Amino acid sequence: MPIPNGGLITETNRQYYAGAQQFYIDAAGAGKTFTSTFNTDLIFGSSDPLNNNYILNNFKIYTSSDALNWLELTPSAAVANTTVIAPIAGLAVLNPVETNQTMTILVANDNVVPGMLIQNAAGNVTYGTVVSVVDNKNFIVNIVVSVPAANPGTSLSLKSASPWSVVGNIVTVASYLALGTYLKIQMNKNAIEDNYGSYEYTRLVDAIDNFLIAYVGPGKLIPSVKRSDVIFHAKRGLQEFSYDTLRSIKSQELTVNSALNVIIPQDYVNYTRLSWIDEMGVQHTIFPANTLTTNPYENPVQDDLGVPTQDSKDSNITGTSQTDAAWAANNPRRISGAFLNEYDNANLLYNSLYDTALGQRYGLNPPTSQKNGWFTINEREGKFSFSSDLAEKLITLEYISDGNAYDLDVRIPKLAEEALYAHILYAILSVTRGIQEYIVRRFKQERSAKLRNAKIRLSNLKSDQLIQVMRGKSKWLKF
């Protein structure tokens, strides 16, 4: 079904897979508008690649005469940057300078559109602007620097500084588009990839609208409610679900610096796992140091009597942490008791002589008997700190956010959508005056049941995977 036909899918296959929406120009002209129907809203900074705001765009505009060879529509494109033969007599500056006049050219040119700058061929002198177009030979222009009289053959360059613009997903193309040509909105790679798999989610705005439609109104338990209340409970619900129900999809690939730390991500709420990556790309879980060490939150400098000292502004003078320094200088193998085996990867076929000595030491302490390193969270500096064996190592940080940090986050997996409705419903009823307690309790139970269902659904327990794991249950020895 490549064409959306009234279902929840509103993008064509081409829009989804290739990120492209194409239009046929069935009537020539300038100032045409094209409505984008992508799931992703168009973000517009500038149509000029030389403008700093151009990088804000999440799409490009292309034109083509055959729908095969596409040319990006920029101020330097042929339709936006055309050349005409200058009027032989030139054009004077009128008094007052705001007065418009007619410029007539010898050779008809369809590409001249209102708003174009009139410049010399070199483009370093601007004579004025095109105010309006009478026909393809006569234009109403406003001249601010007189156009010199020219011999036949002298050219003027007419440029559109902004050949197109966007307001509310409607692209307005100022440049002239010829009959039978094509225009294409092409989303950027990031925008396309952000949209891939988005059918798995319902946007929070849709969930809020759906809730207001289905659960609020005359004759219902909630006859009326402030929309801001629904927004609040929906966002709070998304936050709560993010902590323990929704899948953790946030992760960063980082390198531990020589100071043995990485900065906590901006939208970080809690970590789910830190791993270091070996040369095979296999991850090895880094464990929290927990009781082994800590990062003191304050390091006041003490005098000889042990009293913290203050500066001239009466605040404690702080020094560097001795604990942090000692831990950074420590070789974790002195804690784990690991042999000096440098073959730190997951290759099963990679054995060494040292491995024959494995298991000879008595009294292993399981929590410290690992060689993947340790991390602590340095709340004072807002960083993750690592043990010295992880210096310069590639790590991955998997963490959870609260689902409200960025626009793209503000969505709920469809598997948990019903649980969100139940959450909002319960949250509103529980604070509404006059609702009987048994009704509140009913919806509390319903919320709990639906949330449990959502957790099970999102756990992704697949029977064949369980079978595969359980096949090893009777093996005594595992490598």
Next chain:
Amino acid sequence: MAINVNTVYQTVLLILNKEQRGYMTPVEFNKIGNQAQLEIFETYFDSLNQQLRVPQTNVDYADRVVNIDEKISIFKTSGVATYSAPYFSLPKESGVAQSTETISTVINQQAYTYTALTSGQLSNGTVQVYFDGVLQPSSAYTINNNIITLTNSPTSVFTVLTVVDSNDFYRLGTVSYKIGALNSQELERVTKSELYHLLSSKLTKPSTTYPIYTYENQQITVYPTSIQSGITIDYIRKPLSPIWNFSLSGNAYVYNSNTSVNFELHDADQTELILKILLYAGVVIKSPEIIQVAAQQVAQENINQQR
């Protein structure tokens, strides 16, 4: 969908004359008719509120909420709010209540007196003046009371068309925001005290997806303040004032349907309207019996409607 003003007037006269109690002049009727119409009109909103609180049947024609909404729908309209920082002004004229008058100029005469347009209409409505069909800027004329004075003395004869759109805004409904091809968003109405909390909370801070507004002094202030266009107002307009207009034929009033204005209420309210007018007519002609009978009928009708 309007109640014919002549039918109502004739029925009222018939009942009054049948009882041999007096006569109601067209001027009295027009004023009482307007009063009765506004009274019934205002009851729509209270009735709707009342009916929304009781269970309804969804059988055709029996749903009272739908029936009342049908009556109100006659007056539902919408318009674009104009931005003048930092407020949006409400649309004041739906264009339904429009009055016009055409004057032919006399060479070298600058001042003309309106005969059809009243000074009240001119001062309360939006006035547009056309010279031979061309809309004129306000600098081309001045209007004081019911006299228009042209800025330039006319050197030829031309027509001056004056169009007055009366301010008929009655009750604010839904305020929505739409820009380009993006989905239309309804704005939530909040009080000033709520506004401060909403603006302070990161979770509920208004956005272009969820904009809010405050409503004060016929102006709305929209948040976020980056919204400066694309605001549409759905509102209820006032009903047109009924006019039973006439021409004199001897001593008799002859109904003129062309210049008369019908009641705009729903046809279903014709009986109640007549009873209400009779009620006031009873007061005018000092007939307690008429008042009593009409009041009883009105009360009985209200009971039936709300049972």
